[in-house]
Amino acid sequence: DQQVKQNSPSLSVQEGRISILNCDYTNSMFDYFLWYKKYPAEGPTFLISISSIKDKNEDGRFTVFLNKSAKHLSLHIVPSQPGDSAVYFCAASADSGGSNYKLTFGKGTLLTVNP
Amino acid sequence: DAGVTQSPTHLIKTRGQQVTLRCSPKSGHDTVSWYQQALGQGPQFIFQYYEEEERQRGNFPDRFSGHQFPNYSSELNVNALLLGDSALYLCASSLLGGSSYNEQFFGPGTRLTVL
DSSP states (O other): OOSEEOOOSEEEEETTSOEEEEEEEOOTTEEEEEEEEEOTTSOOEEEEEEETTOSEEEETTEEEEEETTTTEEEEEESSOOGGGOEEEEEEEEEOSSSSSOOOEEOOOEEEEEEO | OOOOEEEOSEEEEOTTOOEEEEEEOOTTOOEEEEEEEOTTSOOEEEEEEETTEEEEEOSOOTTEEEEEOTTSOEEEEEOSOOGGGOEEEEEEEEOTTOSSTTOOEEOOOEEEEEO
């Protein structure tokens, strides 16, 4: 039973355009959401996060939107750059009374930004 | 400042054997989590260690065990290896109660192949 779903295995966009990566979750206990980026032969790198008390968080070219009623979040990258080409993982965490508890990941979306 | 390091990089074992993977956390971190990433899947939480004790465990059999040392480094042991244990094993470190909620820093992983 996958609690975090990334239904698009891959996405291809042109340099300079917007990339939108989507993520759905089923567990209503999740209250913190993160996006990680992973290059081949490297571990996932934290990109941006959002708490369930917010509906938007922005960091430079990256913006994450959270729609709690739809249990959906998305990552927007504007403008997209070739260096953004990587696998993007959506992850979620439930409040268990403390920080740093386990992360539940989606299967990832391979983003390719073409020059 | 060294990030999370893991050893070895690659490992090949045969069914039934035992394996030990090692992880050194990022400087200043006191919590280590282990994840298994099978091909085409997202990382799956195995367990987390803090103060040399297992703090939380995912849905993995007892063949998977771990240890944390006083210097916060950690080992993951897998006994009676199965073909299905072939995966990338990721170690993540964090600071319990740190200001960055749930920000876990990942190592590059150990690629385990079971023949």
